[in-house]
Amino acid sequence: MMKKITALFVFLVQVVGAQNYTEYATGSTVDVTTNHEFGICMMGGASENDNAMIWFLNRADGGDVVVLRASGSDGYNDYFYSDLGVTINSVTTFVIQNEAGATDPYVLQKVANAEAIWFAGGDQFDYVSFFKDNAMEDTLNAFINTKQGVIGGTSAGMAILGSAYFSAENGTVTNAQALSNPYHNRMTLGYNDFLEIPFLEHVITDSHYDDPDRSARHATFLARYATDNNTRAFGIACNEYTAVCINELGRAYVYGEYPDYPEFAFFLQSNCVDDFLPETCVEGQPLTWNHSGEAIKVAKIPGLYSAENYIDLTDWSNSQGVIWEDWSVVNGTFANANSTNPNCDLLSVSETEMIFMSISPNPFQDTISIESQLHDFNVIIYDSFGKQVAKFQNQFEIDTTNLSSGLYFFSVFSEDFKETFKLIKP
Template structure:
């Protein structure tokens, strides 16, 4: 392990020799609780096939985790090597050794954690440049789970403290916890332009007392407001057991457990009308005759279900269309099939 006070590099398995690989691009967006979920194996194979036997790198903040070791245990024959890199300061993010570790990757997995730390430590650094080099020049497959998925959107929500919950943003879209929505030249992912993402949509626990479906609708409304009420914005949300795979042509499919619980992906787009009420201290109203936002919902299965074209946000199969709207804050939130 190579270690300094502000970064750690852990080589988990494989050969340290250099290898020349022509990876196949792709993006894997993971809902945030992937451990031992049905569909995880198939999604992992989809991802690793694109690495073409190259170097697999896990990127994170904080401390070294177990993702690289997991790959070594289950997919050793699919990769040349696996390693983890934890970058914990802006100084480390500009370190030439760190940048070289990143640029050598043939497949990149951005771990969960705190997306605010990713923004704080990596944005505007040589690490940011290296990430965009991998995605847009070297064109390797990139996966992100939880916080790692959040920062792949063109817009991303990176709260400094507790994240906003659905009732807070729908009952007041200017709630103080909504001030951490960012758009920048951070990570530039093809097919995710003008998109904000969210994960853990179905999670309910002591820290998350509400599901995040309403939050996703509120985040979409807020980015539209902050971009001078331009309607050409989108949102993608995934439940915890969903693995949303986007190929190099911008076609998405969803891996999951083959049930109707916890493995759905949602593609949100506006339907021609702005929120009717978007004022500080007042519940959001976004009704448009019950058709405010068009949503395509795909339930994942182990084979990779459905098809959604992120080029036109229209061509779709294997799922169904819904309308989402609110006639007044969280209590007025509605979802209806076309």
């Protein structure tokens, strides 16, 4: 850890390049390298939950924070730098006005050098327009997956964090519009073409869930994703004063002030059945996604001051403090009901108790050892996005030196056996 520097503390406002961006800088002008940690923090869109923001800043380990926004000014600078009691090196806010501002070499370097990146609220289509399919997208994904810094956002800044997203290109969409026609011209969705954040694959986020005009449209987002991609869909949403913080192991903790206030986060998933697709999801017709009232399994989690309640995003089932619900839609009418933990396995792994199988160590470094009575088996390694990165046959010692740090799923299978192991490479 390199923190022994002579710091120069400044507050700088800089307007650059015919209003391409405005910079607000607080703290040291000297970059530092710290033992930062990966994490994801998502806020529901009102004033920030201080405990969640402290969690976010602590992941930076005294490093540099960059705030990206398309409107507003320096509201986060003092809040992050001095109000929360967490020592950090600097806070730099960039108010980006266009793609030229987002791809300015100076801005890109600041983003690359940061240990924490926060997306403010506003209009998410500005972020899609300014940050996607250019050098900023590349820099953000390198920050997330190579540098493994902590990233987060609120409202519109939360909306862009899933691998799928509502772009709001044609403005917002209401429950009624979405339910009456899942392909309404305001149902503008992007799929797997922007940010690549571990644990948020196949996930569409939403915020401001206190607004009753949110949950049904969010269900429709999932129906569209499942239909258009022929795969199970997932969602994460927050009430306005609630935050979800996801650590490097994929455990999502919920911050809020429950029971003093009704503050919840919601974790949506297509029911884990073979026939999970909506019954009717076509242009010009009302949505029906029913499956006997169990189309979508929802974990409604109260946000506590201590954030003790959680759900594990590696299986979307292991959890604490969850209120389970079933959501469904019939001919454009949304309904919900109490339910139970579906015990869904994201990777659809079948477990066989009669066959012994062990993989160690965990965490691992350069070698993985397999112990089993099986002699004819295959091993496929997937990264946290579900992408296959390696395949082996009948190997009890596997060289993992080429794997970068991160979460991996080791799928071991034969004709009559299949089991998946979750391992971490620090």
